[in-house]
Amino acid sequence: MMMMEEEELEFAEDLEAILHLTPEVQLAIEQVFPSQDPLDRADFNAVEYINTLFPTEQSLANIDDVVNKIRLKIRCLDDNIRTVVRGQTNVGQDGRQALEEAQVAIGQLFGKIKDIKDKAEKSEQMVKEITRDIKQLDHAKRHLTTSITTLNHLHMLAGGVDSLEAMTRKRQYGEVANLLQGVVNVLEHFHKYMGIPQIRQLSERVKVAQSELGTQILADFEEAFPAQGSKRAGGPSNVLRDACLVANVLDPRIKQEIIKKFIRQHLSEYMVLFQENQDVAWLDKIDRRYAWIKRQLVDYEEKYGRMFPEEWCMTERIAVEFCHITRTELAKVMRTRAKEIEVKLLLFAIQRTTNFEGLLAKRFSGCTLTDGPGVKKPETPLESTNPFLEDEIGEDGSEMEEDLDRPKKHKAPDNPFHGIISKCFESHLYVYIESQDKNLGEMIDRFVSDFRAQGPPKVGTEDGGAVLPSCADLFVYYKKCMVQCSQLSTGEPMIAFTTIFQKYLREYAWKILSGNLPKTSSNSGGLTIKSLLQEKEGSEAAKFTVEELCLICSILSTAEYCLATTQQLEEKLKEKVDKTLVERINLTGEMDTFSNVISNSIQLLVQDLDAACDPALTAMSKMPWQSVEHVGDQSPYVTSVIMHIKQNVPIIRDNLASTRKYFTQFCIKFTNSFIPKFINHLFRCKTISMVGAEQLLLDTHSLKTVLLDLPSIGSQVVRKAPASYTKIVVKGMTRAEMILKVVMAPHEPSVVFVDNYIKLLADGNPETFQKTLDMKGLKRSEQSSMLELFRQRLPTPPSGTDGGPSLSFSTPTPEQENSRIRKLEKLIKKRL
Numbered sequence: 001m002m003m004m005e006e007e008e009l010e011f012a013e014d015l016e017a018i019l020h021l022t023p024e025v026q027l028a029i030e031q032v033f034p035s036q037d038p039l040d041r042a043d044f045n046a047v048e049y050i051n052t053l054f055p056t057e058q059s060l061a062n063i064d065d066v067v068n069k070i071r072l073k074i075r076c077l078d079d080n081i082r083t084v085v086r087g088q089t090n091v092g093q094d095g096r097q098a099l100e101e102a103q104v105a106i107g108q109l110f111g112k113i114k115d116i117k118d119k120a121e122k123s124e125q126m127v128k129e130i131t132r133d134i135k136q137l138d139h140a141k142r143h144l145t146t147s148i149t150t151l152n153h154l155h156m157l158a159g160g161v162d163s164l165e166a167m168t169r170k171r172q173y174g175e176v177a178n179l180l181q182g183v184v185n186v187l188e189h190f191h192k193y194m195g196i197p198q199i200r201q202l203s204e205r206v207k208v209a210q211s212e213l214g215t216q217i218l219a220d221f222e223e224a225f226p227a228q229g230s231k232r233a234g235g236p237s238n239v240l241r242d243a244c245l246v247a248n249v250l251d252p253r254i255k256q257e258i259i260k261k262f263i264r265q266h267l268s269e270y271m272v273l274f275q276e277n278q279d280v281a282w283l284d285k286i287d288r289r290y291a292w293i294k295r296q297l298v299d300y301e302e303k304y305g306r307m308f309p310e311e312w313c314m315t316e317r318i319a320v321e322f323c324h325i326t327r328t329e330l331a332k333v334m335r336t337r338a339k340e341i342e343v344k345l346l347l348f349a350i351q352r353t354t355n356f357e358g359l360l361a362k363r364f365s366g367c368t369l370t371d372g373p374g375v376k377k378p379e380t381p382l383e384s385t386n387p388f389l390e391d392e393i394g395e396d397g398s399e400m401e402e403d404l405d406r407p408k409k410h411k412a413p414d415n416p417f418h419g420i421i422s423k424c425f426e427s428h429l430y431v432y433i434e435s436q437d438k439n440l441g442e443m444i445d446r447f448v449s450d451f452r453a454q455g456p457p458k459v460g461t462e463d464g465g466a467v468l469p470s471c472a473d474l475f476v477y478y479k480k481c482m483v484q485c486s487q488l489s490t491g492e493p494m495i496a497f498t499t500i501f502q503k504y505l506r507e508y509a510w511k512i513l514s515g516n517l518p519k520t521s522s523n524s525g526g527l528t529i530k531s532l533l534q535e536k537e538g539s540e541a542a543k544f545t546v547e548e549l550c551l552i553c554s555i556l557s558t559a560e561y562c563l564a565t566t567q568q569l570e571e572k573l574k575e576k577v578d579k580t581l582v583e584r585i586n587l588t589g590e591m592d593t594f595s596n597v598i599s600n601s602i603q604l605l606v607q608d609l610d611a612a613c614d615p616a617l618t619a620m621s622k623m624p625w626q627s628v629e630h631v632g633d634q635s636p637y638v639t640s641v642i643m644h645i646k647q648n649v650p651i652i653r654d655n656l657a658s659t660r661k662y663f664t665q666f667c668i669k670f671t672n673s674f675i676p677k678f679i680n681h682l683f684r685c686k687t688i689s690m691v692g693a694e695q696l697l698l699d700t701h702s703l704k705t706v707l708l709d710l711p712s713i714g715s716q717v718v719r720k721a722p723a724s725y726t727k728i729v730v731k732g733m734t735r736a737e738m739i740l741k742v743v744m745a746p747h748e749p750s751v752v753f754v755d756n757y758i759k760l761l762a763d764g765n766p767e768t769f770q771k772t773l774d775m776k777g778l779k780r781s782e783q784s785s786m787l788e789l790f791r792q793r794l795p796t797p798p799s800g801t802d803g804g805p806s807l808s809f810s811t812p813t814p815e816q817e818n819s820r821i822r823k824l825e826k827l828i829k830k831r832l
Contacts, residue, residue, distance in 0.1 A: 214254040217243045221258055225265045241307045259312065263321045266300065270322065276333050283334070283341070283349040290356045293322045316364040323360075323420045331424040341428055343435040347484065350425050357417045366416030419489075429485075429493040433500060436481050440504045443477065448511050466658075468558045474508060475565060486576060494577050495584055505566060505590040513555050513562075513597045517604060518548040544608045546651055553655030556601035560659050563594040602662060606669045609648045610677070616640035617677060620699075621684035625692030626777070634702045635695065642706050650714035667711050668725055675732030678703065682736060687777030693744040697737060704733035735761070743775050750786060754793045764794050 021029070026042045033040075038049055054060055194200050220243055247255045270292060274281045280288050297315055308314045330349075334341060447470040478501055485497050544552070570587040577585060616637040623635070649667075656663040688696065706713070707729045711721045738760040747753045757769060769790050773783045 214247075214250050217247060217250075217254065218257060218261075221261060225262060244308050244312070255312075259314070259317060262314070263318055266296065266318060267322060267325060270296075270325070274329065276329065276336065281329065281333050282337070283330075283345050286330075286349045286352050289326055290352065293319065313364075313368050316366075316368050319360055319364065320368055320420070323357075323417070327421045327424045330421070331427075334424070334428055338428070341431055343432055346425065346428060346431055350422060350484075353422045353425070354418075357415060357420060357422060360417040360420075361415040364417075369416055369420075423489075426489045426491070426493060429489065430496075432484070433493065433496050436497065437500050437503075440477070440500065443474065444504055444507050444511060447474075447508070448515075451512060451516060466554060466557060467561045468512065468554060470512060471508075471558045471562060474504075490577050491581065494573075495581055498573060498585060502587060502590055505562070505587075506593055509559070509562070509590070509593045509597055513559055513594075514600065517552060517555060517597075517600060518544055543611055544604075549605070549608070549648065549651050550655055552601050552604055553652060556598055556656065556662060557659055559594045559597035559601065560662065563591055563598070566591050566594065598662065602666050602669060605648075605652055605666050606673055609644060609670055610673050612644040612648070613641045613674060614677075616644075617681040621681040623685070625685050625688040625696065628689060628692040628695055631691060631694045631698060635699050638699045638702050641703065645706060645710065646714055649710060653711070653715065664711070664722055664725065667721075668728060671707060671710070671725065671728050671732065674707075675729070675736070679732075679736050679739065682739060683771040683775065686774055688743050688775050690744055693740050697740045697744070700733060700736050700740060704729065704737075707733065739772060739775075742772055747773075747776060747778065747782075747786070750789050751793070754786065754790050757790070758793060758795075766790060 021042070023042075038044060038052070053066055054063070220240065224240055244258070247258055270289075273292070274289060279285070297319065300315060300318060304314070450470070451468075481497065481501075485494055566587050570585060570591075573585045573587075574582045619640075620635070620637040623637075652666060653663055656666070682696070685692075685696070708721060708726060710729075711725065712719045742753075742757050742760055745753060745756055757772065758764075761768070761772075763769070766787055770783060770787060773786055778786070
C-alpha cells in the first residue's frame with residue numbers, strides 16, 4: 001500500500017512538471033474554456049482543496065462518497081481523452097490529401113496566368129504596329145513647328161538688326177529703345193545655335209550696334225552738357241530723354257557714366273564757389289552751402305526733371321554726391337583751420353548740418369546710397385534711445401524716474417542720411433567735450449557755493465527731505481548735452497562724454513552729498529542718575545538738530561534719485577551707442593557711490609538716535625535694583641528712551657515719505673543696534689532683587705511695545721509694521737524678557753534652575769550663563785558649581801554639527817509671551 005502511494009506521488013510530480021504552462025498559454029486557455037472548478041485553476045493546491053472538502057473531523061465521515069465522486073470524474077475524463085485521441089487518428093492522412101489538392105490547384109492557376117501574359121504581349125505588339133505611323137507623324141509635326149518658329153525668329157532678328165543699325169545712324173532713340181529690347185530677347189532663343197556662322201554673325205552685329213549706341217549716346221550728352229565752362233551749351237531735349245531709355249537697355253556702365261558725368265557737370269559750380277580758400281567755405285557760412293544745393297535741386301526739377309527716367313532718382317543722386325563732396329571739403333578746411341574752431345561755431349555747423357540731413361530724409365528714400373556711382377552708404381545709426389528724448393523732464397527731474405514705467409512711444413524710422421555730412425565733425429568733437437568738461441566743473445563748484453550760501457533745507461518747508469534742486473539741474477544739463485552728442489556720433493565721442501559725466505557724478509556725490517553730511521560729535525556727554533531722574537520730557541535735545549536731520553534725509557532722497565536715474569541712464573546708453581562699444585558703458589561705480597551715500601545717511605540717523613539713548617541705558621545699568629521695594633510705572637530711563645524716539649522718528653519718517661523703503665531700513669538698523677545694546681546693559685545690572693527683576697521686566701515690555709510701534713509712532717495714520725521688522729523686535733526683546741525671567745526664578749534647586757535656563761534662553765554659552773548668575777548676585781563659589789552643572793546638563797549636539805555653545809530650542813511664540821506679560825502685570829497690580 002505504501003509503495004503504491006509513493007508511486008502515485010512521483011507520478012503526480014512528474015505530471016505537474018510536464019504540464020507546467022506559461023502564463024500566456026494559461027490565460028488563453030481560461031479565455032477559451034472558462035471554468036469555476038478549482039481543479040482547473042493554474043495555482044491549484046491539493047492541500048487547500050482537501051481542507052475545503054473536509055473542513056472538520058466530522059466531515060471525514062463522507063470520505064467514501066467524495067472518493068467515489070472523484071473516481072467517477074477521473075473515469076469521465078479518461079473517456080473524453082480516449083475519444084479525442086481516437087478522433088485524431090485520421091488527421092494526418094486528411095492533411096496530406098488536402099495538401100495534394102492545393103498543389104494541383106496552384107499548377108492550374110499558374111498555367112492560366114501564363115496564357116494571359118502571352119495574350120497581353122501579342123496585344124502590345126499589335127498596338128505598337130498600329131501606333132508606329134502615328135508617332136512618326138507627331139514627331140514630324142513638332143519638328144515642323146519648331147522650324148517655322150525658329151525661321152520666324154530668324155527673320156525678326158535679321159530685320160531687327162538692319163532696322164537697329166539704320167535707326168542708330170538717324171538717332172531715332174525712341175524707336176531704338178523698344179526695338180533693341182526685342183532684338184535682345186529674340187537673340188536669347190539662338191544661344192544654342194551660335195555654332196551656325198550666320199547666327200553668330202547676327203549676334204556680333206547686335207553687339208556692335210549696342211557699342212555704337214553707347215558711344216553715340218555718351219557723345220550726345222557730352223555735346224549737350226560739356227564738362228568745361230559754366231554755361232551749358234545744350235539742354236534737355238526729347239532726343240536725350242529717349243537716349244536715357246536706350247541706356248536702360250544697354251550695359252549698366254553706360255547708365256552709370258551718364259549719371260556720373262551729369263552730376264559732376266551739375267556740381268562743378270559748387271566746387272568753384274566753395275573752394276577751401278574762399279570765405280564762404282568756413283563753418284560760419286555753412287548755411288550758404290545748403291541754400292545753394294536747394295536752389296540747384298529746384299532748378300534741376302524744373303529743367304531736367306522729365307529728361308531722366310524716374311527710377312534713376314537723379315535728384316537724390318545729386319543731393320547724395322553733394323553730401324559726399326561737402327563732407328570731404330569740410331573735413332579738409334577744418335584740418336587746415338583747426339585752431340579757429342570754437343564750441344559755438346562747431347555746434348552751429350553741426351546743428352545746421354543735421355537739420356539738412358533730416359530734410360533729405362523727409363524728401364528722399366535713400367535708395368541710391370548703395371547703388372550709386374562711387375557712393376558709399378554711411379554708417380547706419382542706432383535707434384535714438386537718449387534717456388531724455390522720449391519724455392521731457394521737468395525742472396525737478398521727476399519725469400526721469402517714471403520713464404521706465406511708461407509705455408514706449410512709437411519711434412520714428414531711422415534717418416538713412418544721418419552722418420552722411422556730419423561724420424566729418426566727429427574728429428573735432430574734442431572741442432565740444434572739453435567745453436562740457438569745463439562747464440560741468442563750473443556747475444559743480446556753483447552748486448557747492450550755492451549750498452553753503454543757502455544753508456540746509458528749512459524745517460517745515462517743502463524743501464525739507466526733498467531732492468536737492470541742484471540734482472535736477474545737473475541731469476537737465478546732461479539731457480541737453482546728450483541730445484547734442486547723440487546727434488553727432490554714437491561712437492567714441494559718446495564714450496568720452498559718458499566718462500566725463502561719470503567723473504562729475506562722483507564729484508557731485510562727494511562734494512554735494514557726502515561733503516555736506518553733518519559730522520558726529522566725539523564726546524558722548526552722558527547723564528548722571530540724578531540728572532536722569534530729574535529730567536523732564538523734552539528738556540534734552542538730540543545730538544543732531546532738526547535742521548540737520550532734515551538735511552540728512554534730503555541728502556538720502558537725493559542720492560536715491562541719483563541712483564535710480566543713473567541706472568536708467570546706463571541702460572539707455574547701452575541701447576544708444578554702437579553695439580561694439582556697449583561693454584564700455586558701465587556706471588556701476590557711480591551707482592555704488594550713491595549707494596554708499598544712502599548707507600552713510602541711514603547710519604548717521606541710527607547713530608544719532610542710538611547715542612541719544614545711551615545715557616538712559618547707562619543710567620539703567622547703574623540703578624540699585626537690589627533696593628527696589630515695589631513695582632511702579634515705567635522707569636525714568638524708559639521714559640527718556642521713548643522721548644528721544646518720539647523726537648527723532650516722526651521727523652525722519654516725514655522727510656523720507658517719498659523713499660519709504662529706506663525709512664524701513666532705518667527702523668531695522670536701529671532695532672538691530674538698540675536691542676543688543678539694551679541686553680548688554682541688562683547684564684551690567686548686578687544683584688537684582690525679585691521686585692527689581694519684575695520692574696525691569698515691566699520696563700522691557702514697555703520698550704518692546706514702543707519698538708513694535710516705531711514705524712508709525714507719532715503718526716495720525718497707523719500702519720502695520722513690516723513683518724520682517726516685527727520679527728526682529730519680537731525675537732530680540734523676547735530674549736531680554738527670558739533673561740529677566742531666569743533672574744526672577746529661584747536658584748535652588750540648582751538642577752531645576754539650570755534646566756529652566758536652558759529651556760528659556762536656548763543659549764549654551766557659559767559666559768552668558770555666568771552673566772545671568774552675576775545679575776542674581778550669587779557668589780563665585782556658588783557660580784562654580786552652577787557652571788559645572790550647566791556644562792553637564794547641556795544637551796549633546798547631533799552628529800555632523802559643530803560642537804559650539806549655541807543651541808537650537810524652540811522659543812515661545814509672541815502670543816504666549818504677551819499672555820505671560822499680562823499675567824505678570826495683573827500680579828503687580830494686586831501687590832500694589
